[in-house]
Amino acid sequence: MPIPQWTDELEQGINKPEDLARLKLNDQDISQMTAVANIYKIRIPRYYLNLIDWENPNDPVRRQILPSAEELLWDERELEDPVGDLVHSPTDRLTHRYPDRVLIYPTYQCSAYCRFCFRKNRLRENSQGFSESAFKKALNYVKAHTQVQEVILTGGDPLMLTDQELAYIREGLEAIEHIRMIRIHTRMIATLPRRITRDLLAALKGPSMKCIVTHINHPREITSETADACRRIRNAGYMLLNQSVILRGVNNNVETLRELMRELVYTLGVKPYYLHHCDLARGTRHFRTTISETNMLMRQLRGHISGLCIPDYVLDLPGGYGKIPMGPSYIKSRDAHSRIFTNYGGESCAYQEIVD
Ligand SMILES: *Cc1c(COP(=O)(O)O)cnc(C)c1O
Numbered sequence: 551m552p553i554p555q556w557t558d559e560l561e562q563g564i565n566k567p568e569d570l571a572r573l574k575l576n577d578q579d580i581s582q583m584t585a586v587a588n589i590y591k592i593r594i595p596r597y598y599l600n601l602i603d604w605e606n607p608n609d610p611v612r613r614q615i616l617p618s619a620e621e622l623l624w625d626e627r628e629l630e631d632p633v634g635d636l637v638h639s640p641t642d643r644l645t646h647r648y649p650d651r652v653l654i655y656p657t658y659q660c661s662a663y664c665r666f667c668f669r670k671n672r673l674r675e676n677s678q679g680f681s682e683s684a685f686k687k688a689l690n691y692v693k694a695h696t697q698v699q700e701v702i703l704t705g706g707d708p709l710m711l712t713d714q715e716l717a718y719i720r721e722g723l724e725a726i727e728h729i730r731m732i733r734i735h736t737r738m739i740a741t742l743p744r745r746i747t748r749d750l751l752a753a754l755k756g757p758s759m760k761c762i763v764t765h766i767n768h769p770r771e772i773t774s775e776t777a778d779a780c781r782r783i784r785n786a787g788y789m790l791l792n793q794s795v796i797l798r799g800v801n802n803n804v805e806t807l808r809e810l811m812r813e814l815v816y817t818l819g820v821k822p823y824y825l826h827h828c829d830l831a832r833g834t835r836h837f838r839t840t841i842s843e844t845n846m847l848m849r850q851l852r853g854h855i856s857g858l859c860i861p862d863y864v865l866d867l868p869g870g871y872g873k874i875p876m877g878p879s880y881i882k883s884r885d886a887h888s889r890i891f892t893n894y895g896g897e898s899c900a901y902q903e904i905v906d
């Protein structure tokens with residue numbers, strides 16, 4: 551039997567609300583989920599569907615990907631554009647918020663539509679794939695702004711594009727002298743690791759530095775296929791990082807976070823980069839934790855597990871104000887030239903600055 555291609559995995563998964571009726575669920579769940587999927591897009595590759603534990607209604611994979619009625623409980627303080635992508639968007643499909651790096655959105659399609667997605671309202675209105683004319687304009691913007699050294703391809707999921715489209719994007723970017731790094735943010739290492747083919751890596755091969763930022767939220771999203779995909783990426787010479795979102799009912803407990811971070815580092819060779827606070831996207835309240843709760847969890851990581859395994863906990867502020875490191879803080883008290891710190895085990899220790 552031929553090995554299924556990544557595109558087959560997509561085709562054989564859930565692609566539209568009516569496909570939900572195929573799942574092992576009761577009629578009431580199916581009709582509720584279908585109602586939600588008629589509002590917020592649905593897609594689940596067959597591979598990712600197979601990771602769901604159907605015996606457990608609180609399964610962390612299921613919670614991330616199957617629609618729930620709570621998505622329609624909109625809080626009026628939640629936002630359409632929660633991190634202000636559109637506040638700093640000088641041209642279509644590009645956000646330039648920080649001086650030396652820009653985001654480009656080559657597609658608004660994803661291999662799987664995460665129920666907690668911070669761009670879910672944008673993806674709902676805009677489902678377009680690659681647009682050559684928009685990309686050319688974005689490329690001209692990058693050319694004209696010589697302070698930009700890094701281009702971050704995000705979306706949507708850039709790896710939804712064909713290898714040819716990705717090669718075209720890479721060549722366009724690599725022709726710009728001041729671009730030193732191409733960074734790709736993708737969820738497909740978790741949802742469809744088969745996407746990382748030899749042809750894909752060949753299409754992306756070129757002189758610039760490359761970085762892939764995976765998006766894995768739970769140790770159950772790590773399989774032997776994930777490990778194979780990461781090995782291929784590392785062997786091709788990429789920097790390999792991960793960002794997670796702290797999600798209530800998915801990964802907001804210390805055992806899960808410790809296991810996730812260790813598996814990323816020790817099994818996949820992926821450095822945890824960010825742990826994101828769940829943004830204020832409309833219809834995601836049921837996933838959100840509090841900042842103090844998350845900082846308590848972070849305190850139980852630092853020192854207890856390898857420093858290689860510790861991400862930065864960040865909040866992306868509404869309105870396009872950017873990312874803020876959230877701590878936790880280890881300073882118990884301070885005056886002009888001294889601090890009292892609390893260490894990872896809860897002991898206090900004073901430190902005196904000695905300077906000229
Ligand atoms: C998150 C983000 C970046 C990347 O920030 P890093 O801290 O470099 O990972 C760049 N631009 C925008 C608009 C962002 O939201």
Ligand code: SF4
Nearest residue numbers: 660663664667706737
């Ligand atoms: S892959 Fe990213 S952009 Fe796409 S639905 Fe998931 S979180 Fe949103």
